[in-house]
Amino acid sequence: MRKIIDIQKKLLPDLLQVLETRYDILHRIHLEGTVGRRTLAASLNMTERVLRSELELLRAQGLLDTATSGMTLSASGRQLVEEMEPIVKELFGLSDLEEEVRRAFGLKRVIVVPGDSDESDHVKLELGRAGGRVLRDSLSSGDVVAVMGGSTMAHMARHFSIPSQMKENWFVPARGGLGESVDYQANTIASELAKRAGARYRMLHVPDHLSEEAYQTIMQEPNVGEVVDMIRSARIVVHGIGDAVTMARRRKLTEETRDELVKDGALAEAFGYYFDRQGKVVHRMATVGLRLEDIEAAEHVIGIAGGASKGEAIAAVMRFGHDDVLVTDEAAAREALRHI
Amino acid sequence: MRKIIDIQKKLLPDLLQVLETRYDILHRIHLEGTVGRRTLAASLNMTERVLRSELELLRAQGLLDTATSGMTLSASGRQLVEEMEPIVKELFGLSDLEEEVRRAFGLKRVIVVPGDSDESDHVKLELGRAGGRVLRDSLSSGDVVAVMGGSTMAHMARHFSIPSQMKENWFVPARGGLGESVDYQANTIASELAKRAGARYRMLHVPDHLSEEAYQTIMQEPNVGEVVDMIRSARIVVHGIGDAVTMARRRKLTEETRDELVKDGALAEAFGYYFDRQGKVVHRMATVGLRLEDIEAAEHVIGIAGGASKGEAIAAVMRFGHDDVLVTDEAAAREALRHI
DNA sequence: AATCCGTTGGACAAAAAATGTCCCAGTACT
């Protein structure tokens, strides 16, 4: 059953939303027995007119009877509501979860896709696509978008699409090359996103570990300086979330640094910073790019990560408290909630 | 699976229509391999712009790839089309049947609801409702609608609903009282429909069997004459279809007349006329009202009848050839097709 | 090499639909 809906959802992305509102309407009428349009609108948080259109449809379907004293479910309406109850529970289980996560971490918006990225590549893909949708919705003309690297981000980029081109937008890597495979580098991802959005992009080719002197020198480069300025003005930041130890290894930190990280309780990594359980920054990458204050200034900070194994890391980064939107999967969401 | 689809049909009739067009688009692209927007629009009978909006959505969903040489299904698009096949069949299986019936009898439009009215009252109800929808769609301001009696028509009337009132319309019985129970009389049905449509109605109270003399006298009555004129100018005619013998008995024809009917091969009855297998009129009711030429002149002649037992009668009346729209159920439709 | 056909995407006015708001004439209780 879930499958049918998933299939249909590809063709009718707002299927579930419409289904949910209509069910809510019927359900509420079912509870009230007989109720008027305005009362109903108030209790469902809908404007009168919108509700009215829906009611007209439901009536045309013979699910509602309307009398001068208000509206009542018809026999088939009652039957429908009863049959739907278990289905609704199954279908909208995740939106409850989304709401729970949203509250727990004080976020603006949470998207949870079903499944576990650790288990299935298909879920990873959906996660990427869901991230893409969120990014698309947040995007306004002229925005600068700073993106991080990582495999989830790469998935997102690969399946990003947008209805109309956004020529006035810029995509930039949030940080210099972080020594990962090319496919997963922020530079690559920024450029792929830009191509798919019909937007422009800049790259930032800066080695990972820089001495203070080299850093000063390279920032003098007009090419680099410009890009860094742009990065720091980003209105949207999109980033993955990683496990601290894994990321440290992937970025080839020295063994001493890694030990130090562990000693400091580093648990999670995001946009080049390492966080402990409480969401406190315990370490930062020595490279050019987005600083913490830029993240605070950005209007849309979107975190994307999934898989039960990342649940704790996600919780840590969310506690840091500067994310606005979290896109994750069911397994990670539940795991993150376990870590309060 | 069956269940959720039935629920969706009730709750999301508008979305399912969208689903169908989107599926059609994908399906067609699947067949063509790679095809351009204009070609596609032509073969799908859609205007270019509408198609384009759909294509944009499908691409955003990652189902389509577009190249400069045209559009192709992506891997997930292909998968979707394949997975949807059974679902589409469930959802729209009857539309194939509708098309088949439409062609077989040269009609403008055919609606088939699932099930068999002989078996289940629920199907009768759906049939009535479907008839109501058709009538509603055909209705323009100012139209005169002539309706016949019968239980199916009564069902339709009872569940008729219309988004906005039609004050300029008239509902009239197509014929005088046909000696059935009040609930099923054309008069009753016309008045109920009119009330539900917010329209006006006239009744025609004329006994069934009239001598020529009495006929002339009664037609002099201004009240009667006016209504008859109105009936004869009807732009829309809605009628049930009955089995000849059953109808003859219900209308209390004399035994001799009934024998004569059988001798003449009368099989079906509709709007007071009896038809044989070939759709030829073999007898007519002796009462005031709609004549054959009025039916020919009417722009929308809508026949409503269901149940396997009526299949043959439906086929006979459709062969008569003056109906435009047929509303029936699955069992009757299949049965009617068996009688070519 | 030039031309032609079919492709996608951009642009924009016109038309249609959805929406927010009020109001009216009822009716069922108190």
Place this chain on the structure above:
DNA sequence: AGTACTGGGACATTTTTTGTCCAACGGATT
């Protein structure tokens, strides 16, 4: 009799959809 509901009508305004053209491009054919 009065109050507090009801559904449905009306309508300006906003938003979305739709029809139409056109530009730029790519690949085949001449």
